[in-house]
Amino acid sequence: MATDNRPVSPFWIYRWQITMTMSIMHRATGVVLAVGTLALVYWLVAAGMGPGAYTDAQALFGSWLGQFLLWGWTFSLFYHLCNGIRHLAWDAGWGFEIKTLYQTGYTVWVAATLLTGIALYMAYTGGAA
Amino acid sequence: MSFRTPLGQARGLGSAKEGTAHWWAQRVSAVALIPLSLWFAVSALELTHADYVVAVNWLHTPYVAVLMSLFLATLFYHAYLGVQVVVEDYVHTEWLKIGSLLLIKFAAILLAAAGIFTALRIAFGA
Numbered sequence: 001m002a003t004d005n006r007p008v009s010p011f012w013i014y015r016w017q018i019t020m021t022m023s024i025m026h027r028a029t030g031v032v033l034a035v036g037t038l039a040l041v042y043w044l045v046a047a048g049m050g051p052g053a054y055t056d057a058q059a060l061f062g063s064w065l066g067q068f069l070l071w072g073w074t075f076s077l078f079y080h081l082c083n084g085i086r087h088l089a090w091d092a093g094w095g096f097e098i099k100t101l102y103q104t105g106y107t108v109w110v111a112a113t114l115l116t117g118i119a120l121y122m123a124y125t126g127g128a129a
Numbered sequence: 130m131s132f133r134t135p136l137g138q139a140r141g142l143g144s145a146k147e148g149t150a151h152w153w154a155q156r157v158s159a160v161a162l163i164p165l166s167l168w169f170a171v172s173a174l175e176l177t178h179a180d181y182v183v184a185v186n187w188l189h190t191p192y193v194a195v196l197m198s199l200f201l202a203t204l205f206y207h208a209y210l211g212v213q214v215v216v217e218d219y220v221h222t223e224w225l226k227i228g229s230l231l232l233i234k235f236a237a238i239l240l241a242a243a244g245i246f247t248a249l250r251i252a253f254g255a
Binding site for chain 1: 156159160162163166167170174175177180181184185188197201204205208211212215240243244247248250251
């Protein structure tokens with residue numbers, strides 16, 4: 001039986017498109033954010049435990065690994081938020097034309113990157129105390 | 130060979146009456162998370178350099194306790210619904226799939242309970 005020329009899966013025959021990257025990124029950032037909830041609850045519980053635990057948590061989030069993770073979660077949050085709004089627009093029946101699809105796709109990338117930049121700027125320059 | 134009719138075979142396997150329930154719940158929680166997550170992001174940024182007293186005072190504010198509890202509940206609900214679909218898409222071994230889903234569901238409920246309890250304890254505390 002000749003099976004050599006059968007197409008195996010769309011991943012091997014599709015040309016790269018921004019839409020596919022955006023889709024997989026939406027899922028990936030969602031999973032990253034789900035893991036990030038652990039950090040949020042840790043921060044809250046540390047605040048509930050007292051000054052010692054809270055200072056430890058702040059030190060952990062302030063370490064290079066902690067900051068790296070926080071940047072990742074920040075970008076993931078803004079990406080998932082912006083692209084989530086894009087998804088909700090589709091659910092309402094808007095934005096399915098190829099041209100609009102690409103425009104909104106690039107807008108999500110720009111918006112998520114800008115918001116992450118603003119957040120990082122705020123985090124390193126401002127903040128209470 | 131089965132002598133059961135197609136209708137008989139289909140009965141008891143669950144109907145399609147709740148077909149859109151999961152999808153809809155994910156959208157409703159998503160809409161709620163737009164303002165809640167923006168509020169959280171701005172608050173977290175303002176607390177970046179905050180010490181213990183500032184952070185606890187913030188959590189002690191009544192509206193913060195309400196929004197934080199709502200944020201945590203909605204967040205874990207939405208996160209579970211999303212991760213559930215990921216597991217269902219990629220894990221095809223039945224026992225592993227059911228086991229992972231149960232584990233993730235219990236973890237989500239545990240984390241949500243711990244977070245909400247802590248937020249309320251700080252809010253009601255001194």
